[in-house]
Amino acid sequence: MPPQSRLVLVSGQRSFHTSPRWREFGEAYPNTPSALDVAATPPEELPQGVPHTRPLFNLPSARQSSLRLSRRDLERLEKHLEDRDLPGGYATWLEISGPRHGNIEPTSEQVTDEAIKPVVELLLEGLIEEGPQHRELPPAAEFLETLRSMALANDSQYRLLLTSMLQQGKSPELVAPVLDSAIQYYKEDHFKAGARRQTVEGGEETSDIDRDMLWSSLRSGFWLSHSPSAIASTIYLTFLHTMEVATQHHRDLERTLFVFPQLPNATFLGKYMAHHYFEEEMQIRLVKLAEKFGFKKLITVPGLLQRETDQYKDGARLKDYYDSLRTQAESFGIPLLEENFMVFVMAFMSLAEREVAIEIWNDMARSGILPRPRSWNMLLVEAGRLQDRDRSCLQAVWKTIITSGVVPDVILWTTRIHALFMADRAKEGMKVLKDMQNSGLKPTTATINAVLDGLLKHQHMDEAKETLQVATRMGIKSDLTTYNTMLRALLRSKKFNEAISLLQEMQAAGINADIVTATTVLDGMYKNSPTKPDLAKVKSLLEYMEAVGVPANEVTFTTIIEGLLETRNEQAAQDIWEIMESKGLKPTSATYTIVIRYAFWKGDLLGVEKLLQQVEANHVPKDQKLWTRLAVGYAQMGEVERLRSVMAAMEEEKKTLPLSVYTSIVRALGRENLYDDVKEVVKDALEKDMISSDGSVRAPAERMFWQTLEEMAEGTVLMDLKAQGLVTV
Template structure:
């Protein structure tokens, strides 16, 4: 190795040695047009610190020219799963050194000629030798060549375009995230037409879909080793998905591909459309403000920055109106009808500006939100807006409106009837579902006579009740202990040959056990089995809970075990997940004794409690304020070497914070650091809120400092994702803003 590199500068020697030893992590450091490609600061900075994305590395990489904002967003490397393909090349260290020598001497044509020579088919598919370098050593070197083609290639007619070279690398399984990031960013910086960028974006998407997820990927085990795990390419088709899901910040490649996606929207290909559907599933896309800072730090032309920021705003808005959950979350934040109406009006204005029409689902989100706030008149007004927009509501929307009206009966008894009149006067002929919703709403409001009359009206209209109708009637009647009417309804349903299903039996079982009619419940259980209907976990939990609460004496373990075996025969599988769910259900009703006995039976069957099992019981112990119980359970986790997943760690940390146990909280977070574990930002917010409610403001400041040190948040208060916005909103309200003011005074934040 040393002889091969003799004569080169010490800088390149160190760089090459590092490349041969260590796979390069992706990091976005762009090269200005004045800088020669072989002196990229990415090569200088790599390896000089444990984590190359600290602010010092960014400032070393590039000093923004005057007029551009400083303090670039901290960019984490992409969660880069290893490619499942292997390159057919069999290069020696000497081959690689020859290529690097040309690059060091700024001889781009010579470097490319050398590449053509060493990548010739005669070098492929040979037997591995001791001198052969790995693909991970080759990729960074060819990335230097790609960098040269981007920077200086256009000056040499004999050299291929950088995009063509990268496509050749992909065909040889030598492409990586960093290369695509480099090329796409360069093209965007230079303002290349969308028609030229689109093929490169397509290639990047194909790379993620085909190369990253052929069969599976390695992941770290709890013990620190590695194992292979199968990956569903349809559900998780690219490491880009993980890049956007990083809790700390969107990754460099993710942000770059998102920008390329926005730039090429007008020439959308099928791959582009696939990517759009995938982006709609991400809740933590980089927002327009973040992208603006990102582009400014990396020297994008102002015209391009403004264009892409505007497109990002439009895409965010389109996504808000396309993904119902997002709009539901947004409206749920408003507890005042007036402010919600202002938000609705502003969205309608934006929709007009962006030429994006409101859909039926969008209107119904607001109708539901106003009904929840008991603003019936405004809800009807928005319903009428929908009609004026030329949208005739689907049955599902009518049913949703009726359901919300039913929930308002305590505040507005006439609302349900008013909505029913609207349905009739609109020319809609109510179907079984609408009738069933109306009946259930009346019975749930303990208007039994009216509900049963409406059931008769439904039959008089020529519609036969379904199993769902009978279940709704039973649910409403039994909620208010109308057991006799429920039994009569079942008999009538049997005469009408309306079949009972699992929901029917579970509803009746719960009511019988609540009324301490244990023998009748067991008879019904046998009837259910005879009817060929398999029990579920809810059935098992209901019966076990009832067994303990209905029996005058505590059932012995044998009886409980026999019942569980009976439930297993009836269709409830006996595994760790089942037992954990049953224990959770029993603890949810405060039935500790039953939960303890089920735990014992689980262990007797040779099943070991999982992290989810311990998370469940630790949560319950915290809810009771039983710190000693929590300690004992954690000791069991340690002694039994139970794998500690993020949910278990989060539950422990948040629980201690809610109890005001700061020292224990610090111990937990220190233990996580030792295991290279980090709580999600949402957990930091919960911990901060709990400490604030306890008046532990100094500890709140420590939590904020820790989040800043881990790059989970920006010191300027900008938010790239909802989790960050919620974090800052929680902090701003703390002690009426006094905590935030103290942090500003200390120079830790600049919000």
């Protein structure tokens, strides 16, 4: 069969794809096999890290059509369409797609579903353009739904119909059912057989399909947002257009888009709509809706607003950002939530700008939001941290709580008590503890743990023991946190016999030790004993820990080693490593990552190389964390050649670092004044399409990358990149 003629049926004499307007772009119609379709084919690997879901565009439908068409039947249909005989073409379709052409035995003359789909897409195009002129023909949306039920729908058909409906300015009520069908197609039909996921080791596994698969497909499409034919951008614009007619499928898509980090920005959407000749009024409307949705996402998705405010270290600039956000909220008619106000309250508290924090707190109250106990608790915690700079802050916040009519619960009292003891204000802390009891509230285990934590931090061992005895007399039971806190203090004070007695007491009380217990005891044994503990004793302790609840596996040993290295207890970590291997347990990629990180911290390049030799000799698969640690570690030490070798090795294994790691590498190289190498990293990020050369931002990670680059060497690095024509930002 000859290549498909991609004719578009329109009422005029000239085919749309040959019109002068399209030739201005120097491109074919988006449905033609062209450079655009090549660009729309996702790469095998995305710079998101592994494991990831392989791009799912252009995969055949998981379902197979039961339609059995001969090559001659298909050519008859195509002939009608090429002759611009739409009614005749549709009549032929009804004839050849009837019951007698389904569920019959396959023959050598039978064409595949993939051969049928482009031809029925021509019919769909005709129904879109000319269908309304023929009353006997069905609406294009109804025809596409029929194709989906026959397992003959594909991405291109949905893109075509949705784009045309938006171009024509169809009402949201008419467009919403087509969007629902598209979402169902992705969630139910397109991925029914399962998604292929690439594992860290390079193999593949199959997982069941759920809403995450729609997310994966959109991620792939948005990553290729330079392609004007990307189905993901069409779905996103349709989603915006139909926001006021939210269905269940629409809400599913909204949740999907909330977790997606790289939504097209207003600049791209404008170009996309201009490419498809959207009316100017529609372009303006959808760009405005995109801005509104972006704002809604910012204040709804936990952590997004926090990451934005974390960038501001200057109170005046942070206040400007807060004011602009309030203005946007008013403009869009979307009220800020309690969580949003609290992000700014805590940010200003951390900058020691208590007055501004209180002002924002009052804004929240004026907005009709009654702060929940959790918000009051957050405020108290931050006030406790500020005691060294503002001793009266804690009392001021407590007074505000009381005057606002809030009756403090046990959690608020405990937070206040903990803050006082941690600031070594034990006398005041004991008074507040009595005030709590006088208010009718009994201290809990958490309250006692808070007192112990503060007392032991400042080496008040006798007072801690007395507090524990009083709590026992009051019927307040100790928990694992209580014992771990006391164990740490006893070992630090070299009271080994008391520590062992406490372990036995813990076991008698039926409280199982955990990894924190094991790490605490081991760290204390090595750091506070006048001589290195005998390995036999260490093994005996680990066996005891296993008997009381700490499992002896690779994860446990790795966690213990990590805890010991965090306290720079290298000797203890080495002994635990030896014991782990003596038990026949092999270090994992996570184990090597932890030890290599420590070696980089020490500046021990030789140690890093020896560890890597072990990784290779033991055939340990390198996961994303290990690759990241190697790349960032070499960059921080200015070892550019080793960094290049790591990135080359990752290329061979088809692994890619996320953009956030590229930012860390750029920052590290900049600290070493290795600006030529910074430029090479930027070129690599551009080649992988991780950043846009015009500096447009699709995600917070890109914003951070460009900010890092702009600040480097007072902007000269960025200026050089511009001079070379690599970026236009």
